[in-house]
Amino acid sequence: MQELEIAKTELVSLLNTLIKECKVFAPVEQNGFITFQEIHSGSEAFLDYINSKKPPKEIFFPQSEGLFSYDLSKGKGWSVEGPSSEKKQSIIFGIRPCDARSLVLLDNVFDGQLYKDPYYTDKRKNTTIIAIGCNQPSSTCFCTSLGGGPFYQEGSDLILVDIGQKYILQVVTEKGEKLAKKHNEFKEAEDHSLSLVRDTMEKADALMKSKIEVQKVTEKLDSMFDDPFWDLVSEKCIGCAVCTYLCPTCHCFDITDEVISQTGERVRTWDSCAFPSFTLEASGVNPRPSNKERYRQRIMHKFNYFLANHGMVACVGCGRCIKECPVNLDIRGVLNSILNH
């Protein structure tokens, strides 16, 4: 199809149109940081950002989500009420390509061959992803080491390339094409604009300084499980789990029952391999008793096990874990020490 563009001055109007059609999630500035939230007016979207503090995975896999509810007042009866499935269409506007790609990784977990998680898949099916490429990657970004890039396409339906006064539209999927054709805020792109796309992309690529040979890391990990390396590398970690909570590909969760007066709910909540209770059994046995085993699990799961199970590494190089780690444990440094080990 014809290349399309949209003037930045048209964005608010486009978002307002989209809001009338479906739920729209966009980056919003609140309390000094950026998160993805449902917006009710186009002007709420805040696009002058590098990336959101929390990954938008929570739109599909919320930090806390009710699985079903029940009524305990009926005594010995059974009154489990399942969820009503999510039918409403959604759009995520302004997601970064790394986070869009993380959804492809999560699909492997929640939309597996044997089991499907209806809470995730219902929302995922009904969502269109409009990404904005990264003209200004952060110093903590390392997506190109993971096979991604500032304008990487897989996981998005549409990608916007910021060329100054306007965005050039890159159509990735049919779903994206349908949306682009439907809205007349998108205009046929001028030849002059198109020539700026490559420049923009090359400039962004040149800003990606971190380059790690991740494939070699995954191979080395094959024989490193029992290596004393993990004692040393995990020493710094305080087990706070912020890296896992802010990771766009971490998917571990707990399931608990919560009862307020007579109304109960079974709830799933983000959990973390960094916590001792994650694997602590009722008998008192814990197969991962110290930070060493837990940190090893985090690295092995992402860079070795996930690859064996799904053919891809469970990291997109968004750099949130680097930025937010309270003890500056930089995963790039860990990967490099594995390489040099």
Place this chain on the structure above:
Amino acid sequence: MKNPYLPLPTRVEKIVIETEDKNIKTFCVKFLNDEDASNFNYLPGQFAQLSVLGEGEAPFGIASSPTQPGGLEFTVNKAGVLTTALHNLEEGEIIGIRGPLGNCFPLEELEGKDTIIIGGGFAFTTLRSLINYILYKENRSRFGNVVVIYGARSPGLLLYRDELEKWEGRTDLDLHLTVDRAEEDWQRKVGVVPNILKEIAPSPENAYAVVCGPPIMIKFTLPVLRELGFLPERIVLSLEMKMKCGIGMCGRCNIGNQYVCKDGPIFTLAQLDELPSEY
């Protein structure tokens, strides 16, 4: 699409106190809806998640055999929050079930071969399911000799004592019961399971060994089996790990890249030898 998180209601028909310390009970449950009962097709070795609303859920091996009519049975050792809630139940109460989950014992491979079943303590539950499955009249001829070695610390801690007595009377099952500490009227073997295994010394010829028990028993049983000549491919174990979802998503029960809930809980020793020893 079927929601794999929704438990189905069952009624607790009967509760049996299994051990003299009263810490282990067997719950016989029946689905409230016939449709749920007929959809619940399981094989020995599989497990299910039991729900007590308001308390939570936890995974338990299915102790009954699919060959036995009626409901399902679960034998539960009181250890944590959910098992305590189960122990506090009365007959007639409703609990939820999700499953069947996980893989089963390698029944097709066991056919035509001798099976050495080695169990210890309260880990005997899915082994009991396997034994009853093999002993079922329409199945028995497809399997070879069955040797069962089952041990507990003391006679009062053996599970399914009425059933064990019936098995002792059978000629198509070679049952060896043993306890660590004998009591006055104990007529059977005394000694830990690995020692009894050494004494009986079953032949590895055309045979499989199936082992479930506490870690300490497994640790000392495996070398005996290897000494007897059982190949790692012919030694079958059932593992336990903390689980939540039971369907390979919540991320905690993995050993290397294998999820005990989805890829297990049954593994051969050959498979486990390939995995990190994190269990």
